[in-house]
Amino acid sequence: MAMTMTQRIIAAHCGESEVRAGQMVLADVDLVLANDITAPVSIKELERHGIGTVFDSGKIALVLDHFVPCKDIKAAQLCTEVRGFAKKHGIKHFFDVGEMGIEHALLPEKGLVGSGDLVVGADSHTCTYGALGAFSTGMGSTDIAFAMATGKTWLKVPAACRFTLRNKPARWVGGKDVILHIIGMISVSGARYMSMEFDGDGLEHLSMDDRFTIANMAIEAGAKNGIFETDALTVQYEKGRREKTVPCSIDPGAVYEKTYEIDLSKLRPVISKPHQPDNTCYADEAGDIPIDQVVIGSCTNGRLGDLAVAAGILRGRKVHPRARTIIIPATQRIYLEALKAGYIETFIEAGCAVSTPTCGPCLGGYMGILAKGERAVSTTNRNFVGRMGHPGSEVYLAGPAVAAASAIEGRIVSPEQLTGGAIE
Amino acid sequence: MKLRGQVIKYGDNIDTDVIIPARYLNTTDEKELASHCMEDIDPAFSSKLRGGDIMAAGSNFGCGSSREHAPAAIKASGVSCVIAKDFARIFYRNAINIGLPILECPAAVEGCSDGDELAVDLDGGIIENLTTGAKYSASPFPGFLQDIIASGGLMKAAEKLVAGK
Numbered sequence: 001m002a003m004t005m006t007q008r009i010i011a012a013h014c015g016e017s018e019v020r021a022g023q024m025v026l027a028d029v030d031l032v033l034a035n036d037i038t039a040p041v042s043i044k045e046l047e048r049h050g051i052g053t054v055f056d057s058g059k060i061a062l063v064l065d066h067f068v069p070c071k072d073i074k075a076a077q078l079c080t081e082v083r084g085f086a087k088k089h090g091i092k093h094f095f096d097v098g099e100m101g102i103e104h105a106l107l108p109e110k111g112l113v114g115s116g117d118l119v120v121g122a123d124s125h126t127c128t129y130g131a132l133g134a135f136s137t138g139m140g141s142t143d144i145a146f147a148m149a150t151g152k153t154w155l156k157v158p159a160a161c162r163f164t165l166r167n168k169p170a171r172w173v174g175g176k177d178v179i180l181h182i183i184g185m186i187s188v189s190g191a192r193y194m195s196m197e198f199d200g201d202g203l204e205h206l207s208m209d210d211r212f213t214i215a216n217m218a219i220e221a222g223a224k225n226g227i228f229e230t231d232a233l234t235v236q237y238e239k240g241r242r243e244k245t246v247p248c249s250i251d252p253g254a255v256y257e258k259t260y261e262i263d264l265s266k267l268r269p270v271i272s273k274p275h276q277p278d279n280t281c282y283a284d285e286a287g288d289i290p291i292d293q294v295v296i297g298s299c300t301n302g303r304l305g306d307l308a309v310a311a312g313i314l315r316g317r318k319v320h321p322r323a324r325t326i327i328i329p330a331t332q333r334i335y336l337e338a339l340k341a342g343y344i345e346t347f348i349e350a351g352c353a354v355s356t357p358t359c360g361p362c363l364g365g366y367m368g369i370l371a372k373g374e375r376a377v378s379t380t381n382r383n384f385v386g387r388m389g390h391p392g393s394e395v396y397l398a399g400p401a402v403a404a405a406s407a408i409e410g411r412i413v414s415p416e417q418l419t420g421g422a423i424e
Numbered sequence: 425m426k427l428r429g430q431v432i433k434y435g436d437n438i439d440t441d442v443i444i445p446a447r448y449l450n451t452t453d454e455k456e457l458a459s460h461c462m463e464d465i466d467p468a469f470s471s472k473l474r475g476g477d478i479m480a481a482g483s484n485f486g487c488g489s490s491r492e493h494a495p496a497a498i499k500a501s502g503v504s505c506v507i508a509k510d511f512a513r514i515f516y517r518n519a520i521n522i523g524l525p526i527l528e529c530p531a532a533v534e535g536c537s538d539g540d541e542l543a544v545d546l547d548g549g550i551i552e553n554l555t556t557g558a559k560y561s562a563s564p565f566p567g568f569l570q571d572i573i574a575s576g577g578l579m580k581a582a583e584k585l586v587a588g589k
């Protein structure tokens with residue numbers, strides 16, 4: 001029977017030749033992920049039920065990233081619990097300060113997740129790895145405790161919607177603009193319980209960083225996961241990181257509840273206004289919106305390609321005195337590569353603050369909390385009430401190009417609207 | 425299981441950041457989480473509670489993050505059950521896994537207002553609005569969830585699987 005990409009991966013992990021939407025299965029997992037906020041809850045569950053072993057110490061990844069380097073005493077206590085657990089069970093993929101990065105940038109970079117894998121994580125943006133042709137999805141801490149103990153997870157096989165991307169996007173349009181456009185089109189519940197599957201000739205114009213950004217925000221449309229067909233770029237990305245690339249493509253005749261075709265060449269840079277990711281408009285139609293802060297980072301847009309775009313716009317310019325600009329490379333390796341490429345120097349000369357990798361302000365943790373009435377443009381993925389600080393503050397979501405251009409102008413603009421004209 | 429309580433009603437797309445803001449996630453203490461439950465959208469929430477209250481909400485309840493702290497905060501605040509038109513996927517799993525009773529029933533949500541008295545029969549999925557006299561039936565749990573509930577929650581099922589190895 002013809003299956004969607006997600007269904008094919010699930011079938012391969014529960015020993016069935018076929019699965020169909022709505023079916024309940026118990027599937028084997030390739031990797032289980034938790035972080036400094038969610039792992040302590042999983043650890044508590046394991047302890048409460050007297051489970052003293054994990055299924056495979058080489059298939060669990062624990063990443064301290066949300067409040068790390070620890071922002072306060074309580075966060076420090078949580079990290080201590082995770083460190084103790086990692087040590088006790090000999091967890092091979094444990095990442096602490098000095099080598100950590102934001103989990104969803106770090107795991108693909110290290111080759112710990114890849115095409116054909118089934119990955120579950122106690123973090124909603126676990127769906128990011130679909131960029132590589134994996135089935136990966138976020139769950140709660142109890143689900144993850146179950147997976148850590150048994151190496152298995154319960155799944156309801158999702159129905160799917162298909163997004164066929166066509167043509168080459170314009171100069172300042174990146175992955176963030178594509179996914180914000182889609183969420184604006186289908187709403188924050190438009191793909192609820194479903195998988196979002198991406199194919200089409202437009203893929204060849206999207207870098208792996210663009211694809212990570214798109215898959216990352218599948219959850220913001222309510223989806224269980226996002227997944228891309230694999231291609232030459234996937235093979236290139238996985239080379240040296242993984243033994244082989246497991247090809248992933250849509251079966252002819254696979255059933256999709258909805259299909260969409262998107263002409264990437266027609267898009268302009270998109271923003272999402274408070275307080276829901278589907279509240280979108282084109283950046284150049286935002287009107288006069290002054291801003292107090294810009295954040296460029298997170299598991300959505302803190303990768304090298306994102307920093308390159310921002311540096312290209314900020315080079316030789318200064319950020320507006322009103323717009324505090326915080327740049328957070330997502331992993332240590334990205335930080336180092338940005339340093340070697342000269343981006344970090346560009347940022348500092350432009351008047352930006354550059355931070356060690358952390359989730360920090362993305363979830364209103366620390367490193368850039370907003371006061372009442374303040375407004376930020378952020379390359380993160382959620383603009384809910386109070387997400388970056390005071391419930392009376394506002395977050396506008398954007399890609400790195402709009403964020404960098406807005407930092408210079410002190411209000412929301414698209415790069416084409418920069419004073420002094422466009423950039424080379 | 426039979427529950428009875430007064431309705432506290434909210435709209436669509438109640439996300440996990442308003443159920444429990446991330447700035448309080450530096451603890452796993454459920455009482456402390458409960459003390460901040462819903463505060464960004466409804467600062468009076470904790471003063472409204474009378475014990476056993478029933479939260480009613482629109483579509484996509486619990487969208488956003490995977491934080492189990494969200495259903496945990498609701499449960500620890502003394503809410504006995506959440507009835508929504510439908511739930512976000514991760515919240516739905518989390519609520520079942522930690523034992524917060526939830527029901528999907530658009531008609532019951534449409535037909536109730538703040539302060540109405542409801543009687544809920546969880547096993548039968550029957551919701552009765554004692555204030556208006558209307559009766560509703562909610563969609564039952566799918567089979568695999570009934571198995572999990574029958575074994576005493578997801579981690580009880582894990583205990584069995586681990587012991588069976």
Ligand code: SF4
Nearest residue numbers: 125298299359362363
């Ligand atoms: S960067 Fe933001 S969205 Fe991503 S894992 Fe961290 S807190 Fe979550």
